[in-house]
Amino acid sequence: MKTLPPGQRRVDGFPRFGTHLQQPPPPVPDDPVIAISGVVREPVEVRLGELSALPHREVLADFHCVAGWTATDLRWEGVRFADFYRRFVEPALEPGVTVTHLVFEGLDGAASVVELQDALADDVMLAQRLNGRPLDGNHGAPIRLVSPAQYGYMSIKHLCAVEVCSALPAHRLGTKIFDRLLEGHPRARVWQEERHGRIAGRLVRPFYRALIGPIRRLSAKGAQGE
Template sequence: MTLPPGQHPIDGFPRFGGHLSRPAPAVPTDPVIEIRGVVTEAFDVPLGTLATLPRRELIADFHCVAGWSATDLRWEGVSFETVYRTLIEPALPPETPVTHVVFRGLDGWRSVVSIEDALADDVLIAERLDGRPLDGDHGAPARLVSPSQYGYVSTKHLCRIEVHSAEPKGTHASVLRQLPLRLLSAHPRARVWREERHRYLPPWSVRRVYRATIAPIAYLSGRGGRGARNPPRPR
């Protein structure tokens, strides 16, 4: 097994992230994904509409910026490129450039992704994981999955997609803003094979610091989820 630099495989796929001990947000009775930004007119996409688009299955690893990797996860959904080309691009004013996409979740999480990265072949809006509908721990009712980027890009509980003609102010709604670790600034592209963990510092200098956050974040995340509270452990 070959993993990106600085990553270590673990067993399972724990709940982990900036929600800390908060439980997963309630799923609306009729969930939609709001489409906003530079489109001609804002509109909503009922989640059921995704089922009418070509389906995609993707087996991929999930790489957390803290240094652990959950391997061989099987996601099912619709490629973001299909959603963009079919639903969003036709709603843009003529000759309107799109440079960035913002993905927002029901839990308040926000990730900013360049259009180049968002349209990559392995980026998915997923509704199923390992043959089952997503549960609250992993992003119900739908989430972004971008395996070539660190996990903080893959917004869970997806409820809004915004398209922009310039990079929005601010980047990811990072867990680091909720902890006394503000010097750890998230990298805007977060490409795992380039080890883009930090906006300014070289990756080797932040590996240990990020790794030190695993146990407390995992414990707090577990308190709000359905799974065990133990931190991710290497195989």
């Protein structure tokens, strides 16, 4: 039997989790783009059709939610984020700048702050297909970030923007009490159980698992029909 990371339990299927779960997924724009901003000479917009110029990639990987469930053997198809970065981001950078973090933002308003070294890992993808089918709204249409070695909150769905940063972007970090309770770890590495930014992973497992039931019910209300 497959060994799962510490504190994870296998689930059947692939639940819809994320923000605004009581609402339907955001509509797909007629002409989807990924906007690149931050420490670049000028903002850039990459249309999804332009990704066809990059090598196609398939990754078979498990998806680990910070709440403690794992969906196993998901087959993602798309392009490596590292290839996207070198083709579209690096040429746009301000001269002499050192990139440390990237902010990924989705059409649903969700965002994650990822260290550059983690984003450029070989298995991190911009995925457009899941298990042989185009992504649906529940799982991030038209394109999403997939970072298998990190908890799912890093893998932003409905990706529409990447902000390139030369330091930790403090303006992107939450300041409300709820944000502190669910404060994500800056690396969020699953095998190190980096669930929370201030509390050891094994100590917060019960708290996160208690959220699974309510989140499932909200998810069902906003799920897109198959």
